[in-house]
Amino acid sequence: MIxxxxxxxxxxxLFCVGVLGLMVNRSALRILVSVELILNAANINFVAFxxxxxxxxxxxxxxxxxxxxxxxxxxxxxxxxxxxxxxxSVDVDKPASLRW
Amino acid sequence: MNRMQQVLLGTAVAxxxxxxxxxxxxxxxxxxxxxxxxAESVPGITEGAFTTHLMAFEVLGVLLTAAMVGALVIAxxxxxxxxxxxxxxxxxxxxxxxxxxxxxxxxxx
Numbered sequence: 541m542i543x544x545x546x547x548x549x550x551x552x553x554l555f556c557v558g559v560l561g562l563m564v565n566r567s568a569l570r571i572l573v574s575v576e577l578i579l580n581a582a583n584i585n586f587v588a589f590x591x592x593x594x595x596x597x598x599x600x601x602x603x604x605x606x607x608x609x610x611x612x613x614x615x616x617x618x619x620x621x622x623x624x625x626x627x628x629s630v631d632v633d634k635p636a637s638l639r640w
Numbered sequence: 641m642n643r644m645q646q647v648l649l650g651t652a653v654a655x656x657x658x659x660x661x662x663x664x665x666x667x668x669x670x671x672x673x674x675x676x677x678x679a680e681s682v683p684g685i686t687e688g689a690f691t692t693h694l695m696a697f698e699v700l701g702v703l704l705t706a707a708m709v710g711a712l713v714i715a716x717x718x719x720x721x722x723x724x725x726x727x728x729x730x731x732x733x734x735x736x737x738x739x740x741x742x743x744x745x746x747x748x749x
């Protein structure tokens with residue numbers, strides 16, 4: 541079994557890759573993928589510390605978190621489709637106003 | 641801010657966050673592992689989901705349904721009512737059907 545600090549380091553690295561993606565990318569699709577990476581880093585931490593403490597609640601929360609991520613991705617993609625229809629681009633700099 | 645500056649800034653911020661996290665992980669030693677409880681058995685996990693966290697489980701189901709309906713409504717084309725969207729989806733389905741099936745659908749309409 542992998543020691544918990546290494547798993548925590550992996551989660552930290554995944555989180556940082558997500559943050560990097562958030563800051564660098566301008567495409568809404570890539571930003572959504574970066575947010576998913578950050579969520580998965582949190583999930584890895586949940587599972588690692590659930591095993592570390594011998595308590596299954598963390599894994600249950602991970603299941604909830606995955607379902608929440610699915611809902612978030614569905615709404616995000618729908619918004620992206622709407623933005624594309626309106627602006628013919630998914631660049632986040634294009635929609636400068638919330639007036640539709 | 642041009643693209644290069646953006647990449648450099650993002651890399652710097654992500655690197656600093658990673659360093660801070662790695663330092664805090666290193667300082668948190670020793671990592672004494674607790675005896676294995678119900679974290680490594682599927683019955684233990686499902687028992688938690690369906691007993692202690694049952695309300696959260698139910699709320700999550702409602703949330704997923706709401707998200708699905710919301711996504712369909714948001715992704716609907718402009719100036720199209722829900723009825724029109726349903727009719728359009730029928731037409732779209734007919735394109736993928738066998739010719740006799742799509743003819744039957746047109747006769748029904």
